[in-house]
Amino acid sequence: MADSSAMSPTGKRARPALPPWPASGAPRQAAATADRLLESAHALLYERAGSDVPVAEICAHAAANVAMVKYCFGNKDGLFDALLERIVSVLVADVERLDRQDLPPDEKLARHLRAVVRNYVRFPYLNRLLNQRLLSGHDEAVERLSRSFALPMRRWYASVLAEGQEAGTFREVDPTFFFFSVLGAAEYMFSARRWMERAFEEQIDEELLERFTGHLTQLVLTGIQPGTSTASAP
Amino acid sequence: MADSSAMSPTGKRARPALPPWPASGAPRQAAATADRLLESAHALLYERAGSDVPVAEICAHAAANVAMVKYCFGNKDGLFDALLERIVSVLVADVERLDRQDLPPDEKLARHLRAVVRNYVRFPYLNRLLNQRLLSGHDEAVERLSRSFALPMRRWYASVLAEGQEAGTFREVDPTFFFFSVLGAAEYMFSARRWMERAFEEQIDEELLERFTGHLTQLVLTGIQPGTSTASAP
Numbered sequence: 001m002a003d004s005s006a007m008s009p010t011g012k013r014a015r016p017a018l019p020p021w022p023a024s025g026a027p028r029q030a031a032a033t034a035d036r037l038l039e040s041a042h043a044l045l046y047e048r049a050g051s052d053v054p055v056a057e058i059c060a061h062a063a064a065n066v067a068m069v070k071y072c073f074g075n076k077d078g079l080f081d082a083l084l085e086r087i088v089s090v091l092v093a094d095v096e097r098l099d100r101q102d103l104p105p106d107e108k109l110a111r112h113l114r115a116v117v118r119n120y121v122r123f124p125y126l127n128r129l130l131n132q133r134l135l136s137g138h139d140e141a142v143e144r145l146s147r148s149f150a151l152p153m154r155r156w157y158a159s160v161l162a163e164g165q166e167a168g169t170f171r172e173v174d175p176t177f178f179f180f181s182v183l184g185a186a187e188y189m190f191s192a193r194r195w196m197e198r199a200f201e202e203q204i205d206e207e208l209l210e211r212f213t214g215h216l217t218q219l220v221l222t223g224i225q226p227g228t229s230t231a232s233a234p
Numbered sequence: 235m236a237d238s239s240a241m242s243p244t245g246k247r248a249r250p251a252l253p254p255w256p257a258s259g260a261p262r263q264a265a266a267t268a269d270r271l272l273e274s275a276h277a278l279l280y281e282r283a284g285s286d287v288p289v290a291e292i293c294a295h296a297a298a299n300v301a302m303v304k305y306c307f308g309n310k311d312g313l314f315d316a317l318l319e320r321i322v323s324v325l326v327a328d329v330e331r332l333d334r335q336d337l338p339p340d341e342k343l344a345r346h347l348r349a350v351v352r353n354y355v356r357f358p359y360l361n362r363l364l365n366q367r368l369l370s371g372h373d374e375a376v377e378r379l380s381r382s383f384a385l386p387m388r389r390w391y392a393s394v395l396a397e398g399q400e401a402g403t404f405r406e407v408d409p410t411f412f413f414f415s416v417l418g419a420a421e422y423m424f425s426a427r428r429w430m431e432r433a434f435e436e437q438i439d440e441e442l443l444e445r446f447t448g449h450l451t452q453l454v455l456t457g458i459q460p461g462t463s464t465a466s467a468p
Contacts, residue, residue, distance in 0.1 A: 003407055008395075051369060051371070120260070128365070128369070130426070131362070131425055131426065133363070134425075134426055134427075134428040134429065135285060135428070137285070139432070142428050142429075142432045142433075143432060145429075146429060146432050146433030147433075150429045150433035150434070151433050154433070154434065173449070173453075174445070174449055175435050176430075176436065177423070177445070177446055177449040177450075178449075179421075179448065180422045180423035180426065180430075181419040181420075181422070181450060181453060182419070182424025183422055184418040184419045184420070184421055184423070185414075185416070185418045185419040185422075186414040186415075186418070187418055187422065188414045188415070188417055188419075188421065188422070189411070189414035189420025190414070190417070191364065191368075192364070192368055192414065193368075193374050194368040194369070195368065195376075195379075195380060195384040196410075196414075198373070198376045198377060198380050199376075199380030199381075199384035199385050199388070200384070200388065202410065202411050211408070211411070212411055215407070215408055215411040215412075215415065216411075216415060218457070219407075219415060219453075219454070219457040219458065220453070220457065222456060222457045222458075222459065223452070223453040223454065223456045224453065224456075224458030225456065
């Protein structure tokens with residue numbers, strides 16, 4: 001990722017090589033098509049960085065018959081749900097790996113924030129797809145994403161925040177609010193990236209991502225330091 | 235807003251009375267239908283809290299002929315653009331009014347953050363509509379929203395941050411990153427509100443909004459205090 005031109009997830013310039021797709025181990029013969037469909041959905045959503053992709057294009061890209069979507073996933077929503085499940089399982093595994101390391105809580109959070117920013121580069125369509133599924137009214141999809149992503153993430157934030165509070169590094173912070181405000185602070189630059197380009201005339205390249213990670217880390221880690229409550233906070 | 239049951243922008247329970255729609259002064263006779271269409275779009279989007287609303291329903295609600303959408307706004311996108319313009323002009327006017335008050339910069343920011351949270355309650359569909367227009371590929375819509383919202387907001391953040399830095403209240407903060415991280419930290423709880431309800435089993439009511447405003451204010455105002463840089467920030 002040293003080449004800054006390869007980092008622009010803006011869809012405006014020639015696309016860089018696609019970041020590696022997280023494999024699901026050695027798929028059985030029957031699951032190979034499903035895996036190819038997921039990989040194609042990822043590739044095309046990455047390319048479009050947020051716009052919708054017709055199921056026919058995904059099938060053409062995967063060299064799969066359209067009927068295979070129905071066979072493997074029920075329908076397009078099912079395919080996108082499976083894609084989301086794959087991605088969030090990667091994110092949660094990252095957090096679990098980080099948690100097993102012997103690091104102070106502020107260092108754990110700093111590394112996590114860096115990874116969150118990087119994941120919006122790896123999966124620039126993640127938030128749009130997530131919000132689409134959350135707003136879809138399909139309770140089952142919401143439940144599944146709650147179990148596989150929201151609950152484990154909030155649980156991890158709660159444990160890191162408690163650890164830091166015990167160590168005297170952090171003040172008391174509500175882990176639910178922390179979940180929303182930290183992920184929101186990280187994602188909005190990506191979901192509103194057109195403003196970055198058109199209003200502020202900046203490109204989301206390697207240099208900008210480094211500066212943004214620094215900004216986010218300092219805002220959050222300073223923001224939860226103990227004994228610095230402000231007069232204005234209720 | 236003392237009644238907490240009236241605050242749930244979740245679409246799950248009986249809807250409270252619609253918050254007042256910002257009027258555009260005394261419309262000319264010819265503009266009355268346009269205004270009614272905008273008000274109906276607002277009412278129906280508020281009711282659905284994020285889901286799409288067909289143009290036929292907006293017209294039925296406004297007791298307007300479908301042809302009036304074409305006459306007044308060109309098409310549905312034009313209607314939604316006009317709705318967005320109306321809302322962001324209210325938000326920017328709020329900031330300008332706040333700016334004219336003789337308040338220290340941290341107090342200005344604290345009041346602004348409170349208003350941002352309240353605006354996601356008044357306009358629960360705002361972010362979905364904004365992001366939809368930003369991702370639509372219509373450069374003209376992006377340009378207009380840049381001029382009417384992103385640029386004035388960033389300019390105001392830059393001026394308040396500079397004022398606070400001069401007064402020694404704030405450290406140096408990038409106003410562009412501040413724009414994205416602060417608005418993102420405020421909005422994500424609303425755009426992912428299904429997680430609040432289904433995963434974390436909380437309702438977005440008056441009491442929760444007060445706690446969230448406190449959390450956000452403390453995170454941001456502490457986060458930009460000077461002389462508290464952390465070892466982990468690059």
